[in-house]
Amino acid sequence: MAVLIDTSILIEAERGRLDLGPHVANRQDEECFLSVVTASELLHGVHRATRPEQRIRRSAFVEGVLERFPILDVDLATARAHSRVWADLSSAGTLIGPHDLWLAATCIAHGLTMVTANLREFERVPGLDTELWSDAE
Numbered sequence: 140m141a142v143l144i145d146t147s148i149l150i151e152a153e154r155g156r157l158d159l160g161p162h163v164a165n166r167q168d169e170e171c172f173l174s175v176v177t178a179s180e181l182l183h184g185v186h187r188a189t190r191p192e193q194r195i196r197r198s199a200f201v202e203g204v205l206e207r208f209p210i211l212d213v214d215l216a217t218a219r220a221h222s223r224v225w226a227d228l229s230s231a232g233t234l235i236g237p238h239d240l241w242l243a244a245t246c247i248a249h250g251l252t253m254v255t256a257n258l259r260e261f262e263r264v265p266g267l268d269t270e271l272w273s274d275a276e
Contacts, residue, residue: 140268141170143246144208145255146180146238148272153200157256162272172251173208176241181205211245220244224264235260243267 151157163171181201188194211217221244228234235243243264246253252268253261261269 140250140252141172142166142254142270143172143174143211143242143249143251144177145242145253145257145261146177147256148254149177149181149204150184151256151273153197157272157274162254171208171254172211172249173204174242174245175210175212176238176245178205178210180238211249213241213245214248216248217241217244220248227265228263233263235263 148157148159148162152159181204185194185197185201188197213221221241224244224247225234225240228240234240239260242253243261245251246267247264252270254270254272255261256271256273258269258271261267
């Protein structure tokens with residue numbers, strides 16, 4: 140099954156706490172995608188950098204990531220999944236963050252597994268396949 144890479148994975152890689160290469164190589168027969176939401180989160184981190192050298196380093200990392208992985212846009216199927224998951228989690232009192240909600244909906248709409256370094260939010264979403272990527276595995 141193809142995967143959607145969560146921002147938490149990429150932040151761990153950028154900070155040197157996760158070697159992304161082996162995890163992607165282990166999925167060589169499957170595609171790895173990013174969401175346009177993840178692209179925005181990564182670019183937000185570039186803009187928030189307070190030191191010029193930090194901004195340059197982050198920007199280089201982010202641009203490399205954005206070139207490496209195909210980006211999935213928010214489409215009507217994702218919007219439909221988003222509205223359903225949002226309503227279900229709201230009713231159950233287990234709502235997750237708004238960006239994570241869009242990422243979960245993208246996975247559901249496209250039949251993807253969410254790979255993350257933070258399972259806590261995504262495990263609340265019924266029917267969402269999740270996988271933890273960590274160098275501690």
